[in-house]
Amino acid sequence: xxxxxxxxxxxxxxxxxxxxxxxxxxxxxxxxxxxxxxxxxxxxxxxxxxxxxxxxxxxxxxxxxxxxxxxxxxxxxxxxxxxxxxxxxxxxxxxxxxxxxxxxxxxxxxxxxxxxxxxxxxxxxxxxxxxxxxxxxxxxxxxxx
Numbered sequence: 001x002x003x004x005x006x007x008x009x010x011x012x013x014x015x016x017x018x019x020x021x022x023x024x025x026x027x028x029x030x031x032x033x034x035x036x037x038x039x040x041x042x043x044x045x046x047x048x049x050x051x052x053x054x055x056x057x058x059x060x061x062x063x064x065x066x067x068x069x070x071x072x073x074x075x076x077x078x079x080x081x082x083x084x085x086x087x088x089x090x091x092x093x094x095x096x097x098x099x100x101x102x103x104x105x106x107x108x109x110x111x112x113x114x115x116x117x118x119x120x121x122x123x124x125x126x127x128x129x130x131x132x133x134x135x136x137x138x139x140x141x142x143x144x145x
Contacts, residue, residue: 009107014089017106021083024113028076031120035069038127045131061130064123068116075116082109 009017042062088102 009103009110012103014086017089017103018083018086020106020110021079021086024079024109025076025083027113027117028072028079031117032072032076034124035065035072038065038124041131042127045134057130061123061127065127068120068123071116072120075112078109079113082106 012020042065082102082105085102088098
């Protein structure tokens with residue numbers, strides 16, 4: 001799979017690579033907005049999340065989310081810098097090695113963005129399941145009163 005994806009990046013035009021960079025930036029911006037929503041959700045359910053039976057799982061999930069928020073900032077900066085340096089491919093006088101290096105960086109950045117998005121979705125899903133379970137338990141408690 002690596003060879004096929006790598007060759008696709010090598011054969012892509014600068015316009016296609018630029019478009020892909022913009023797509024990554026958009027995806028990462030959306031994830032940042034989602035993270036703000038999740039942070040607010042965590043604040044709203046803090047008491048339930050730190051209860052004895054949910055504490056360890058919640059601590060792990062919130063820790064993962066915090067780590068991913070920090071990682072997102074770094075990844076977004078890398079994507080932005082990479083997008084801004086596409087001129088290497090457009091400059092006719094540029095060294096062919098610089099173009100090849102740009103494409104190689106593009107490939108590895110593509111892998112990093114895909115890996116990050118997948119890991120983030122897994123954390124988000126686990127957090128939603130946890131909060132959904134807590135909401136059901138709270139609803140039961142309110143109905144019993």
